Amino acid sequence: MRLVIARCSVDYAGRLSAHLPSATRLILVKADGSVSIHADDRAYKPLNWMSPPCTLKEAEGSWTVVNKAGEKLIITLEEVLHDSSHELGVDPGLIKDGVEAHLQELLADRMEVLGTGWSLVRREYPTAIGPVDILCRDAAGATVAVEIKRRGEIDGVEQLTRYLELLNRDPLLAPVRGVFAAQEIKPQARVLAADRGIACVVLDYDGLRGIDDDKLKLF
Structure with a gap:
């Protein structure tokens, strides 16, 4: 740098x-x-x-x-x-806290909550600036990148935007759209996500763990 x-x-x-x-x-x-x-x-x-x-x-x-x-x-x-x-070297990427890591694991096992026919491609899909949490395909076969946060704020939307820029350069994946998923999403983050064409999903941690039957709410 x-x-x-x-x-x-x-x-x-x-x-x-x-x-x-x-x-x-x-x-x-x-x-x-x-x-x-x-x-x-x-x-x-x-x-x-x-x-x-x-x-x-x-x-x-x-x-x-x-x-x-x-x-x-x-x-x-x-x-x-x-x-x-300054030579910074390869960055190991953000280490998620236990809740975020568990949310990623649970969502990867229950892709159907994002939509009928959705399927997992890979967790921690690598990019040049770090791994995107989940890469998957919707029912039509289109590629979707999912970034997961415990608390969704503007910086998380910016992070997903950077991942999408890189993923969309790969002709085997493009076009790639984004989903920003969190237990709580701030209003400013929703506005920025909508402006970037990114969907927002509110995650129910207990529901994903099977404690109740609530579904994800897609906005």
Whole structure:
């Protein structure tokens, strides 16, 4: 990963246009080729970014990042305050707590609760950025990626979105749609999921364990 702290302005040219005026910002260039620009707030969310695959061309005083659709992110560097690269290695991925791991196991054994005729392809299906919890097929044979959380928040939807971007590059799987499953899903996460075309499922932990007969609720 490359970390650059610089006073810069940023212009995005694509389906829409956007401009970030001059300010001191953090620029992250990751091993997967992605480039993101961050301010000193907003938690994990960048001000602007370009998802992989994309190419970065450096010139004197400016960077140009271009994705496969021809969209451009132009970073004009006025002053570079820090520039360093670090080898992070392969990340082992998120280790789920006991409840999430058990939810995954139970749901994999009861795919019918997602729909009649649904079938499991694999649990912990690998991607370049970590495994997606469940890869399955619906009754029509379409591929579905399921991400499971105990508490569903925006970061979980973002995580599933990244998995879907990678899975949909595989012609043997595409098109792949997503299902975000949790015992509780926050309203903001529902809104973002709907905007991304991702279905939300509320999981009944006791019901999956056979303690009662309640079914999953699909919204």
